[in-house]
Every structure is written in structure tokens, then in C-alpha cells.
Amino acid sequence: MARLRLYDTLTRETREFEPRAPGIARVYLCGPTTYDAPHVGHARSALAPDVLVRRLRRHGYQVTYVRNVTDVDDKILARARERGEAPLELSARMAGVYQEQMRALGCLDPEVEPRVSQHLPEIVALVSALIAQGHAYELEMPGGTHDVYFAVRSFAGYGRLSRRKLDDLVAGARVERDDSKRDPLDFALWKGAGRDEWGWESPWGWGRPGWHIECSAMSEKHLGFGFDIHAGGMDLVFPHHENEIAQSEAAHPGCGAMASYWLHNGFVNVDKEKMAKSLGNFVTVSDVLERNDPEALRAFLLGVQYRGPVQFDTEKLADGRVVFPGVDEAERRVDYLYAAERRLRDAFGGAMTVPAKLPPELLATRDAVSAAAKAGDEALDDDLNTPVALASLGEIARLGNELADLAWKRRKDAGFVGAASVVARSAHVALRRLADDLGLLRAPAEEYAARTRQRRLSRRGLREADVAARVLARDEARRQRDFTASDRLRDELSAAGVTLRDGPLGTEWSLEP
């Protein structure tokens, strides 16, 4: 197996993954601040590390995957006040939604999902250590409370990740002058708060941790200082990850880098603009899952390499409902993959006489399947190139269909069918393996068909029994070769969104996404 290659934001190069400890990979993802339901952008940032973790496991690494939840934050406080809810109650509820929806999208559960509210002692200890080492200082604020700031100029490497020069940052119009801080770029490690406010006790009085310190404290707690891969959205490069590096590495002088690889996923754009809560143009995961299957959203997002931007188009129907054409397209593709998988699995059942030698056309199919499987595997090793892997998966499915067609045409030739079944079995294994690497085709094909059928029926206001009865009536007319009647019934069904397929084993029906 080839080596896994990853693009590292810090060095701006793609290089082979080298674990710090042989056979072990430690991954940290900056998860969401849970004040609201996750949107499609959050899904994408969880998906990229999920594919990474699957890949690392495929390479035999024992992976520890930590995905944090920021459950202490001013936005949470503000939202909780609006709702008259306790902040931690709100954030716990939203964290639950996030976890449940990421699971629905096929993201493997992380080993640890740490929360800020459960790591106050670690945060306080880290801030204290930074003060002791002269990297941070305490300031009394006008209200009598105390803040602690990180002194960016005390850390020589500041700006390396985002390639920013301190003086450029100061020159930037958006840095607010705050004369109380030693340097306008210094950022808060601890923000003092009034006794009646949400907070915790600390050596600097009552207050809450700053935004960046929690990831330094939690990654160290669960992975130790100096781990393999740190992931997150592009927007976290500066200041969040820059600040994490400063805090963590300043606290561990002479211990090397905080992380060996920094992976940053691109955004999900709506009408060419970044999807963001602040812009109000976001589509929640629930919005999509109301209409589409979770695997469709997953396939859609994996259709673009994780670092590039994803265009998420929305379309308003005449009746006011909003649909997602790209996800619909991906869903049809998932239908296709499941159908092919099912054919490969089922169409060759029964005892077969296995020939000693495969006919040449089957030999070619077998080789083509191997080539596609290899291409998909190599694509994933090349900085998680999921679009190419998806194309390879489609190629295997196509070859499987071709094989099934061929076997059907020559069904009277037992020797050929036996040989085809041997090839089909290996194609099925290849399909399943690559699908697993992508986190697709996770359900039995029947279950997928049933759940998508139910959703599509209810969206159209149809009842399964009614449709089945009409299909049966049409089948009856057809059997009596009354094609005028059967075609009329089929047209009616088609107008209702039901597509019929007359096969050798009877008529099947399905609904478009």
C-alpha cells in the first residue's frame, strides 16, 4: 500500500504522513461552538477528518480522534439569555444535535468529545503556567475584574501558520486599539466577569476562559503535547490556530511543534459567498435531511476535495419550498451505487460451477475492477482526493452492472455464469471496501431503498399501499396485453413521481429524489 500524503498548512506542502509514534495517529479537530444547530459547513468540517481517520485506520494506525465541543462562549451566553435558558443547558442540547447529525452523516464517533466546561482546571493550570513563564499577564479591568492576556511578542513563532507579520497586523485597520493591553495584538486567555455572571473561580477571580485556550488545554489533556494532526475550517487558521500554537508551544519550550500536520477544509458557499451564521445564508443539516438522505449529503460534500470550496446551490420552487439540486443529483448517484451493489451481491447467488479459467472478457472486467480499486485507493492517499475516489467507486459499479448485464444475456451458459459470479464476488468486495473508505453504502441496500422510498412518498403525499395497488393494476392490464390501459396507468403514476421498471422478475417501482 502506498503512503498517505497530506497537505500541511504550516509548511504549505504535501508530504508523507509520518506518525510521531510508530503505528499510532493522534488527531484533533476543532469542533463547533454549540449555540445553534449545525449547518452544512459544520458537516463538511467533520467529514474531512472522518475520511482522514478512516484512511489512517486503513493504513493500520491505531487512531485517537478527539473532536471538541466549545460549550463556553459569549455567543452561547447571548443566545441562552434570549431563550431564557441556562447557557450550559443550551450548549449541551446543541452539542447533542451536532453529535447525532454527524453520526447520521456517517462520521465515526471520536474517541473523546471534550467540552470546555469540563476542563476548567486544565485551562487554569495552562494559563498559570503561561503567566509564570512570562508569556501572559494579568490586567485589572475598569469594573474591578481581572483579565489575562497572552503577550504575542513574547512568542517568536507568532504568525508562522498564517504567514502574517506582527507589524502588518497592527497596521490592519481592524485591530482595535486598546491601551490597557501591552500590545494591541495580545489576546485574552481569561476574561473576568461579575459574580452574578456565568463563570468559574480562578486565581484571577471569577470569569470565563478566552476563546483559544480551550483547544490548547483539551488537546494536551487527551492527546498530550505534540500530536500528529490538527484539523479545522480554513477560517480558524487565523487567529484561532495561530493562537493555539502560541499558547501551547510557549508553555512547552524546547518541546517542538504542537502538531505535525495542520489540515484546513474549505468553505461551503451559497451563491459564491461563504455559508456563515453571521451572514444569515446558512442551510442547516436538518434542512437538508428533511429532503435528502444523509448519504446523499455526504456524497455531495465528498464530491469536492476537502480544501476547495463547495458550491451549495439552493433553488426555490413555485410552491415556496427550497430544494438542493446538487444534493438531489448526489442522491441519484447514491441510488445508482446501492443498486449496483445489490446487483453484485444478489445476482449471482446459488451454487455455480467455477471454471478453471476465466473467459477473456471476464478477465478484462476483473482487471478493470482491480485498476479502479487501486485508483480509488491511491486517490485517497493523495491528500484525501475523494472526488477521484468517488469516480473510481462509480467505475466499479459500472463494471458490476456490465457484468450483470452480460451474465443475464448468457444466462443459459452455466459455465459463463459461474465464471461471472467469481468476478462479481471480487468486484463486490472492491466496491464495499472503497465505499467503506468513503463512509458510503453504510446500510443494507434494502434498508436504504426502504428509507428513501418512505421519505420520497411522504414528500409527495403518497401512500405506499396506494402506489403498490396502482402498480399492480397496471401490471394486470399489461399481462392481458392491454397496453393502452397499462400505459395510461403508467403515465398517471409517472405524473405522481413514480417510475416503473418492468423486469424479468416483475415490475419494480421507485421515486425520484
Add this chain to the structure above:
RNA sequence: GGCGAGGUAGCCAAGCGGUUAGGCAACGGUUUGCAAAACCGUCACACGCCGGUUCGAAUCCGGUCCUCGCCUCCA
């Protein structure tokens, strides 16, 4: 202003120095009572624009136009 990403055939999207990426749509064909599905083929010698390097560039270099992002909360 500083830093960064990107512009690929109707649409989505790989490739990043030399052999067809792939998907969707559209249109032919095989198949079918007719369809659908599946399979085959066409659309596709496409790569923002102008120069340069090279035997050869979508891929490298220089310039230029446009889009987007970060620098404030953001995945």
C-alpha cells in the same frame, strides 16, 4: 492596505509538464410491446486574458482581469 484561495466544455468537478478523469444535463444506439433501469456512443483536441520558458503547458515563469476568503464571531 497585508496575507491567502480560485477562475477547466451547458452545469458540477479531477488533473498541476507529454497517454480519455468522472458525474449531471442534452442527443443517438443496444435492450424493451412501448418505456424505465442498465450498458455503449456523441457533446469534449475545454482549461480567464496577454506574453515567455520548453521538442511539448490547463499544468512552469512574468504581467493582467475577475471571483472569493482571512485580517472582528465564524467549520
